[in-house]
Structure formats: C-alpha cells, structure tokens
Amino acid sequence: MRARARDILRVGAVCVLAGALAGGCATKQRTGSTRFTVSDVEFSAGELRRELLAAELLAGRSRDSQPFVIMAGDAVNLSSERLPEADRWGVVSMILYDPEVRAAFEATNVFVHLTPEKRMLFRRYVLPGSSADPYDLPADTHLFNVAFRSIQRAAAVAGGVADARKDVFVVDAQITDLATGRVVWSGETSFARQARGLLLD
C-alpha cells in the first residue's frame, strides 16, 4: 500500500515538475524590438559623413573661398519610431563636429553654427572663438538639416499571425543655400531592423 502511495506521489511530482518546466520552454521566446539604437546613430552618421567629405560642394573650395556659415538646423523625426532628441542631434553632431569634417571645413573656409535656440542654451559658456553674445555671429549662409523616415512592414508567418515587424529607416541630410533656397548637397543612408513577436505581448 505504501509503495503504491509512493508511486502516485512520484507520478504527481513528475507531472508538476514537467508542467513548471514546460511553462518556460514550451515555445522559444520571440522577443525583440525595431527600436533605433546607438549603433544605428553611429552607422547613419558615418555613412552621411563619408558622402559629405566626398561632395563636390567642398571639392572646389579652399581657405580663400567665400566663407560658408552653416547653421545646424532641424533634426526632424518623420519616422514611426520615437527618437530621443539626443539620438537625432547625435547624428547631426557626429557629422558636423567629426574631426575629419572639421579639418575639411577649416581647409575650405566653412563654419558651423548652432541654431539660436541652442546658442541660448550654451550662452553661459563662452566657447573658444565665439562671443559672449549668442547672437553676435556672422550671418548664416547655409542650413544643415537631417530627417529620419521609416517604412514599417508587418509580416505574417506560418499560422497567419502578423507577429514579425520590419522597419526600414532612411536618414537623409541636406545643406541648403539660404540665399537661393537651392539644395547644394544631400546625402542619404538607410538600414533595416526587424524583430519577431507581438507588441501586445
């Protein structure tokens, strides 16, 4: 009788253990996110930087050329992904303040300014070569803009459940001549991120 009871208890214990284990491993966890990451910021900035350094805009210029004063303008998010301001401005600053780009700008008589709003933010710090008055600067001649766009795709996998998501991000930058309104340089880079799993889960 005792042996039988032990058998029943053993079977019960095995069932409980199997149930608990099955909860953790019955289905492979499918998790992820198509969120824009720091490496995406670095990748986008790197690609756009290369395009800018190779641009005709700089090729025909020298230290004696008419100065270009580029204002770092908007970094606008037109994508379906929430992008922190730090990431958006990260792309702008990693292009315009990159040492290689700075050297190329210096050699071609190109200057970079922040927007008046950003200058106001830093007004308490008199940056080297700048004035204490955030507005006491040469007039801007060009505007540098960056825009982030995305195309979102949901995909159905076996079973018909739309649980795969792919976001193609396009980051484009352009420099506009403020006097003529003409775009004098533009660059574009894109990359895709994909993840499985339902947002709901």
Next chain:
Amino acid sequence: MRRWVVMLVLVGAAALGVGCAGGVRPSDDAILRAMHNGDYGVARSIAMREKTRKISDKRYLLDRQLVLWTALAEGDMPAANGAADYTYDQLRVQGVNAGTDFGRFFLGDQAVRVWKGEPFEQAAAFAAVATVDGVNGDWGNMRASALGATFQLRELAEVEGTAENEVEFIASDFEPGHALAALGERRLGLRAEMEESLRALVAISPGLGGLAARIRTGSDNAAFIIDYGLGPEKVAAGEDGSVAAFEPRTPSDSAGVVVSVNGRTGGAFPVLTDYNRLASDLKWTSLEEQRRAKSAIGTGLVYGGIGVAALSDDSGAQLAGLGAALAGLALKATSRADTRQCVGVPQRTYLALATLPQGVSLVSIGIEGRPGARVELPAIEIDGGFRVFYVRLPVRGQAWGAGGRVLYANDATGALDRPELPWVLGGRCVRSPSQDLLREYRAAGLPEWVTVGDLRIMYEEEGVAISGWSAGVPNGVHVLEGGDAMYAPVPGSVGFVRLFCGEHPVYVARGEMAIRIQNDMR
C-alpha cells in the same frame, strides 16, 4: 474515519488555495484619493517613492507608468520625460511574454516575464507618452508614440460553420492613437498620413468628424489634451475570481468639454475615448478565456477527486482521488485573475482645439453638467507656434481651480508685477536662486550681504530640494504645500494652477540662515 480526514484535508487546501493574486496597494488607494482631488503633487510623490526597485517585480513597468501619469497630471515634465522614455522603450519590445501561455495556464500571471498591463493600459500609456511629446513640442515623437498606441489586438472570432473560436488579429479602435497621430502629422506636413489617421478616427467614431475636420484645416494654434476621472477598477470576479472584470470608478457619460478663451466660450468637444468602455471590451483585456478554462477544469478535477476519495473503499483509489482533487484546487487557485493595474489611467480623454491670441491668455476648461470639473488656466502663452497643453481635470472641484491668477513668482512664468522675496522669507517667490534673481530680491528688501550661496545654504537648512540643483528629480511634495521640493509645473497644467494660483499658508522658517536674514530685515 479516513473519509473524514480526506474531506478535511481537501477543505483546508481549498482555504489555502484562494486569494493569491496581488491587487490595489495602500499606496494606490492614497494615489487614487489624491488624483480624485487634483492633488497630483501628492500622487506623483507617492508614485515616485513607492515604485518598486526590483526589476523582476511584475509591477515594475506598471509603477513607471504610474509615475508617468501622475507626473504628467502635475505638469512636472522632468519626471514625466524620464518615465515616458522608459515606458516607451519597454512597451516597444515585442514578444516579451511570447511563449508563456503554457506557463501562465499552470502558474497564473506570475509566469509572465514583464507585466505590461492590459492592452488598454498599454495603449493608454502610449497615449500618455505622446502627450508628453506634444507638451514638449516634439511633433515627430508625438506622432510616433501615438502610432505605437494603435497596435494590433487579439479578438476571439467564431470559426465559420463550427461553434469554435479562434484568435483573430484586428486593427485597433483606440481613438487617441489616431487623433494624436493626425495632430502630429498636421504639424509635420505629412498630409497623406494625416488623412489616413483621420479616416481611421472617423471610421471608429463618426461623432468625432467635427474634431477631424478641425485637425485637417490646421487653423488652430493650441490643442488641449484633457483627461478626467479615475480609470476602472480591476477586480477578480466570477467562479474562483478567474475573470478580471473592470468596474467603473467614475461613471461614463457623453458630456462634452467646453473651452473658453479670455471669457469667450467656444463649442463643446465630444469624449475622445472612454476607458470604462475599453476595459469592458474583451479584445482590450487578456487571458479571460484561459482563466475560465482553468477554473472549469479545476472544478471538474476537484469534484471528481472528492467523489472518488469519498465513495471508494480502495485506499489506492482514495489517494488517486485526493491527488486529482488537489491538482484541481491548484488549478482553480492559480486561475484567479491578477488584479494588478495602473491606477493612473483616467476614465476618459478629450481633445479640444482652440485659436488663441498671441501672447498670454486665460483659458477655462470645464465638462458640461459637472460644475466641479472646471479649471481656470492663466499664463497660457502662444508665441507664434502651435502648443499642446495637458489638463487632468480633478473629479472634485477645488477653490484653487477658479483662481485664474498667478500669485507666486515661479520658474515657469517668472516674476510677478513687483519684486518679491523668497517664500521661505515671507515673500511670494519660489524660483531657483540665481544672480539675476538676487537683484530682484534686493529690490524687495533682501540684505545686500546675502549671496546666492547663502540662499542655497538657507534652502538646504530648510530641507528643500530644488529642481535642477539637486541630483535627479526631486520627488517630494512642493514646499508651498508643506513638502520639501521646489519645482515649477508647466503652465497649462493643473499642478501649475494648484501651486501658483491658490493661496498657501505663510511659511515659518526653521533654519539658522533664514532666521538670520529675517532678523536683519526687521
């Protein structure tokens, strides 16, 4: 005799088995009371203080959502921004709980990896993040967060020709997601995308056609996202409490919201969404079918097991029956719905648009037929662009809501029309000390020898944490309300009105520096 022992064991196990799921905490009750009265500073302070630090705690994300709701209601944007970033990042991770269905069947909601909240709570949190972005004037992020709120939903659908159900994935009918996305798209000049969002909005709720038309024309320069009431209470109902039911805390109705600008009353805007409705819609909640199935199987096992154990004379069969009954009890016990919820979700949301004159305006916002749900918002400033304001109307009317005048100099709107001393020294200024401010204080009678450093010592001695001075965001109640924090809610928020448009008792200084300055001024 043995049968009676078996029965007693079963009854004892049943008594132990029920009542295991977490519910509303005492701190949640305190937050609900504060939210009801418009004391959002208190609610935010409790939410920040009581939030769990254990990342494995299933309340972890819900607690951050609660900080988001309460900080947003208070107009404390630094706190709201941090909570919005975290909430969005976590909600945007897909499939966090994929593959836990089997575990959840046996172990209940404890088996989920991250409890994001019911689907409607998740959508509401995305909308709160979009609101934060809107108040910050970040149209791209506002649109993106709002689009996040329109995720696909699961719904049980009848399989044609059979009585069976299957899970179907359907488009969201969450109105704020589409409306806020359209608003952002209008600001960004994304016309085609805006038309798509507005079509979805009007298809869900034809009564919102007027609002859609105003968003489309884009002639307004201000949007007011207005929340009202307390979201529904999550309770365990049905057999074994296996059904998560939502009971209204604030009743639903169709009363519109009216916005008046400088005394001129505009038209009423309809309810954009009603969270009582969403919470009663099965596609906006989860797990009910699973819990009901567990409860039914558990009941069968218990009755079957008891029957075998009580009626059989064979000791082996009795033990098997006992085992089955205990397994049934375990299933029934874990089928109890988990009543954890985010108590910051409102009962309803409105979106109102207005054309304000350039400069500073007085805006009144009230719900039709509810005299208590009204607030006067001074210092609503338009400076050429488009602005979004968030207003969480209190359920219970408060005297400060009708003040309509800024009575305390603060960091959000600056000086009053005359120089003022710091409030802790008997004046009406609650701004962060600075060199510029020192000149104003001296004009108001502050002794010449007092420096910014002295003022800093004074606040430290009084135990007051100043936003922007101390590390992190002060999480206390404002010093004007007897707390230990000094911060400035954003103009247009109810927190701004409550703090700076109502009278507060005179402060009695305790610290050595404050008393020394006061003695010198006598």
